[in-house]
Amino acid sequence: MTGTAIPLRVGWRGRPATLLASLVPFALLLAAWQAMALSGAFPAQVMVPPATVAATLLRLASDGELARHVGDSLSRLLLGYAAGALAGLAFGATLALSRWVEAAFAPLFHTLWQVPVIAFVPVLILFLGIDEGFKITVVAVAAFFPIALAAFDAIRGVPAGFFEVARVYRTRLPDLIRRILIPATVPAVLVGLRIGIIRAWVVLVAAELLAADSGIGQMMEMGRQMFQIDVVLAGVLVSGVIGFALDRAARAVEARATRWQRA
Amino acid sequence: MDDNTINAHAPAGLTRRAATRTLAGLLAGGLAACHGGSKGTTVNLASIAYPYQGKQIFNSLTGIIQRDGWLKSELEKRGASLAFTPVPTAVGAPLINEGFSGKRIDFASYGDFPAIIAVAGGVPLKLVAPLGQGQDVYLLVGKNVAAKSITDLKGKRIALHRGRPWELPFAKLLDSHGLSFSDFTIVNINPSATPAALASGAVDATVLLADALLEEQKGIGRIIWSTRQAPSDWKMRAELFARGGFVDEHPDLTQLVVSAYVRAAAWSAQDANREQVIKDAARGLTPENIVRKEYAEATYPWRERFSPFFRPDVRSHYASVAEYAVARGLVRRKVDAAALLDDRFVTKALQDQHLQGFWSSGAVA
Amino acid sequence: MSVPRALPWQARLMLGLVPPALLLAWWQSQAQAGGARAAVFASLATIGVAAREQIASGALLGDATATLTRALTGFGIGGTLGFAAGVLLALSRWAERLLGPLLQAFRQVPMIGWLPLFALWFGTGDGSQVTVIAVSAFFPALLNTHAGIVQVERRFLDVGRIYRLRAVQRFRLILLPGALPLVLTGLTQALSFAWIAAIGTEILLGSGGGLGVTLQTAQTEQRLDAMLVTIAVTAALGFALNQIIRHLRARLLHWQPVGA
Numbered sequence: 001m002t003g004t005a006i007p008l009r010v011g012w013r014g015r016p017a018t019l020l021a022s023l024v025p026f027a028l029l030l031a032a033w034q035a036m037a038l039s040g041a042f043p044a045q046v047m048v049p050p051a052t053v054a055a056t057l058l059r060l061a062s063d064g065e066l067a068r069h070v071g072d073s074l075s076r077l078l079l080g081y082a083a084g085a086l087a088g089l090a091f092g093a094t095l096a097l098s099r100w101v102e103a104a105f106a107p108l109f110h111t112l113w114q115v116p117v118i119a120f121v122p123v124l125i126l127f128l129g130i131d132e133g134f135k136i137t138v139v140a141v142a143a144f145f146p147i148a149l150a151a152f153d154a155i156r157g158v159p160a161g162f163f164e165v166a167r168v169y170r171t172r173l174p175d176l177i178r179r180i181l182i183p184a185t186v187p188a189v190l191v192g193l194r195i196g197i198i199r200a201w202v203v204l205v206a207a208e209l210l211a212a213d214s215g216i217g218q219m220m221e222m223g224r225q226m227f228q229i230d231v232v233l234a235g236v237l238v239s240g241v242i243g244f245a246l247d248r249a250a251r252a253v254e255a256r257a258t259r260w261q262r263a
Numbered sequence: 264m265d266d267n268t269i270n271a272h273a274p275a276g277l278t279r280r281a282a283t284r285t286l287a288g289l290l291a292g293g294l295a296a297c298h299g300g301s302k303g304t305t306v307n308l309a310s311i312a313y314p315y316q317g318k319q320i321f322n323s324l325t326g327i328i329q330r331d332g333w334l335k336s337e338l339e340k341r342g343a344s345l346a347f348t349p350v351p352t353a354v355g356a357p358l359i360n361e362g363f364s365g366k367r368i369d370f371a372s373y374g375d376f377p378a379i380i381a382v383a384g385g386v387p388l389k390l391v392a393p394l395g396q397g398q399d400v401y402l403l404v405g406k407n408v409a410a411k412s413i414t415d416l417k418g419k420r421i422a423l424h425r426g427r428p429w430e431l432p433f434a435k436l437l438d439s440h441g442l443s444f445s446d447f448t449i450v451n452i453n454p455s456a457t458p459a460a461l462a463s464g465a466v467d468a469t470v471l472l473a474d475a476l477l478e479e480q481k482g483i484g485r486i487i488w489s490t491r492q493a494p495s496d497w498k499m500r501a502e503l504f505a506r507g508g509f510v511d512e513h514p515d516l517t518q519l520v521v522s523a524y525v526r527a528a529a530w531s532a533q534d535a536n537r538e539q540v541i542k543d544a545a546r547g548l549t550p551e552n553i554v555r556k557e558y559a560e561a562t563y564p565w566r567e568r569f570s571p572f573f574r575p576d577v578r579s580h581y582a583s584v585a586e587y588a589v590a591r592g593l594v595r596r597k598v599d600a601a602a603l604l605d606d607r608f609v610t611k612a613l614q615d616q617h618l619q620g621f622w623s624s625g626a627v628a
Numbered sequence: 629m630s631v632p633r634a635l636p637w638q639a640r641l642m643l644g645l646v647p648p649a650l651l652l653a654w655w656q657s658q659a660q661a662g663g664a665r666a667a668v669f670a671s672l673a674t675i676g677v678a679a680r681e682q683i684a685s686g687a688l689l690g691d692a693t694a695t696l697t698r699a700l701t702g703f704g705i706g707g708t709l710g711f712a713a714g715v716l717l718a719l720s721r722w723a724e725r726l727l728g729p730l731l732q733a734f735r736q737v738p739m740i741g742w743l744p745l746f747a748l749w750f751g752t753g754d755g756s757q758v759t760v761i762a763v764s765a766f767f768p769a770l771l772n773t774h775a776g777i778v779q780v781e782r783r784f785l786d787v788g789r790i791y792r793l794r795a796v797q798r799f800r801l802i803l804l805p806g807a808l809p810l811v812l813t814g815l816t817q818a819l820s821f822a823w824i825a826a827i828g829t830e831i832l833l834g835s836g837g838g839l840g841v842t843l844q845t846a847q848t849e850q851r852l853d854a855m856l857v858t859i860a861v862t863a864a865l866g867f868a869l870n871q872i873i874r875h876l877r878a879r880l881l882h883w884q885p886v887g888a
Contacts, residue, residue, distance in 0.1 A: 025730040047749075103643035108651075114866030116824035118831055119840070119859055122847040125456050129465025202738040206828065213420075213450040220741060222451060225357045225426030226593070227364075227384040229748065236741040243736030314845045353848050354833070361748045455848035548849070
């Protein structure tokens with residue numbers, strides 16, 4: 001349920017030849033894009049050539065607009081994510097440790113989990129308005145569910161045998177938690193945290209598309225309304241790059257924290 | 264597909280890139296329709312539609328055309344068919360611009376500013392039939408906001424859906440007071456999300472069309488300014504626009520569509536049909552009493568509300584819109600307003616229907 | 629401290645009903661509080677009426693069918709392509725070197741960012757919607773299929789070679805069954821993403837019938853009761869889809885020891 005997939009190998013392991021090899025597909029894509037734009041099959045305002053998008057990106061970066069939008073989006077992401085992650089971890093752990101709580105809340109949790117967060121947006125706008133509170137809440141909700149699920153699965157997944165060994169060795173509670181529970185649950189929880197932040201980013205961009213006064217999603221929506229497709233494409237690029245960076249960072253944290261597993 | 268689909272903007276020397284051209288052509292073929300004469304052509308009309316009884320309906324001239332059936336049968340006589348594209352008001356004009364750009368829409372009854380945005384962005388359009396005297400735009404403030412004029416709102420949050428026609432009268436208002444967009448926090452949300460935002464205090468004010476009257480009636484806010492207090496050419500206008508390529512390729516079909524709109528306008532202009540027109544306009548989001556109120560406050564005769572004449576004030580309105588949009592940095596290129604307006608079709612339609620004297624050829628408002 | 633024992637099913641049922649009941653009670657009290665609250669909270673009675681209306685007029689059925697069709701079509705296309713791509717990338721180093729980075733990069737772009745572009749290039753008809761849905765389903769299927777094949781232990785393949793099995797046979801008899809658990813995990817995720825994408829595209833593009841379209845329309849009309857009914861149906865259908873695929877998975881993997 002948490003999608004513990006081994007990532008596709010992208011790293012270059014320090015060898016220039018492989019680094020170059022991994023850039024080839026992008027170069028090919030750019031070339032194909034440029035060719036499509038020049039061929040005239042699509043009108044210029046629709047199939048914007050890469051050069052124009054690059055120029056727009058530079059312009060937005062130099063007049064500070066890009067920095068403003070990215071800054072706003074990222075601050076909302078971090079605040080909402082922190083809130084959602086804490087709540088998710090607490091909720092998931094409680095659910096895993098108490099059958100009563102699980103029986104009471106699991107059905108509701110699973111039902112709400114099925115509704116795409118974006119479907120909640122119109123309702124949330126009604127309740128919370130459209131300023132920062134709304135956006136941070138949306139992000140928190142998006143992060144909450146996968147993280148809660150991961151925490152629940154992780155704790156439930158600790159084999160009963162571990163506890164028996166602890167009893168045999170008469171391990172005290174703090175040591176039990178520190179030396180057995182945490183290492184046993186950290187890997188799965190970290191995967192959940194990573195999925196949570198990616199989900200949160202995607203949902204944030206979508207919420208900004210619908211209602212905001214700044215942010216990457218809003219930049220793209222304005223671009224669409226003003227029929228400046230190069231701005232839309234620039235936004236797509238930037239949001240993709242940020243998503244990529246977040247994913248990489250999360251994986252790096254995961255790799256460091258679980259390096260004892262692969263020793 | 265055939266060569267018509269790869270449009271004439273391709274640079275010379277293209278024949279060298281045979282491979283990319285084939286590939287692109289295959290893709291474009293999936294996109295564009297064949298334009299070989301009238302036979303088999305589908306004429307696509309778009310307009311803003313409102314939810315009513317579970318469907319999206321047109322509640323103005325486009326609705327009349329749909330109901331009437333004249334245009335449909337005339338097109339069928341020439342082997343063409345008619346399709347309608349309702350555009351939800353929550354999304355609005357950007358969808359129409361995208362449709363024009365992708366050649367999926369051939370005609371649209373929509374607003375001045377989005378059309379200028381499209382033309383400035385490189386989509387060739389023609390204004391083939393003006394529709395009426397324009398609509399009023401209102402500045403509505405939340406009921407707990409103590410502002411009496413736009414200057415009182417300085418530094419506050421204003422909900423404004425960008426790229427929609429009512430942005431321009433608002434921009435003119437700011438200009439006339441020496442203000443600019445950066446003096447406020449402009450929140451870009453669509454008109455459907457706006458009432459909730461205003462009611463909850465998330466925004467302090469908003470710019471809307473006649474739906475502002477409804478919100479005032481519901482007690483959500485107060486109107487502190489409208490284009491009624493401004494020069495009459497500040498009003499936003501909506502007209503019938505046509506895709507430039509379509510007009511060039513099918514002037515005969517274009518004529519039919521324009522004639523259909525003139526017919527619908529003439530029908531609506533008659534006092535006998537006034538009640539029906541009001542009832543039609545009330546389907547959707549604005550209740551009947553608001554519609555009546557708005558119509559009652561007009562300063563011109565009933566029939567002029569539907570005038571398709573290319574009056575001098577229509578021409579100057581578009582000149583000023585084009586000028587304004589580029590001066591304010593809202594678009595990147597200056598649009599040639601004179602080239603945008605194409606009065607051939609309306610002239611012929613008025614002749615054919617013997618309506619030359621029906622509407623005034625000078626300004627009335 | 630040990631893992632708690634399971635509770636009898638009667639207790640679970642009763643407990644499971646408590647939070648929803650409390651939620652509904654709180655909601656109703658807010659709706660009746662009057663004033664600004666009433667504008668935002670629609671009373672349960674109104675919601676019930678709205679639900680009856682939608683069911684009776686057949687709108688609900690039509691919407692659900694439309695959304696389900698799009699979601700399942702997109703899932704079928706995206707899931708199949710994702711599976712195929714996963715197999716390709718797992719078995720061919722060149723394919724992985726060439727396409728891997730590209731796919732990773734595209735995966736990171738919020739799906740929602742593509743929508744305006746697709747709307748522009750391909751119109752807002754079912755075509756672009758299904759495309760976005762298919763792309764959403766593609767990536768989980770791809771990643772999990774790839775992972776599934778890659779983690780099949782070498783010694784199983786070696787056994788296959790000792791028995792002189794041809795490559796195709798090795799694939800069918802060893803790789804595929806070994807990868808099946810993760811492949812099915814991927815397809816489960818893909819279905820869930822497809823459902824979410826179906827609703828999302830309908831909300832953003834707003835035309836052509838469907839639960840998301842009704843949701844957006846209800847927002848335009850400021851009708852919270854209709855919005856909530858639609859959300860409830862969305863949740864129910866999503867839940868049902870999820871349950872179906874989980875049962876399928878359990879049946880297909882019945883040969884696995886429990887807890888694997």
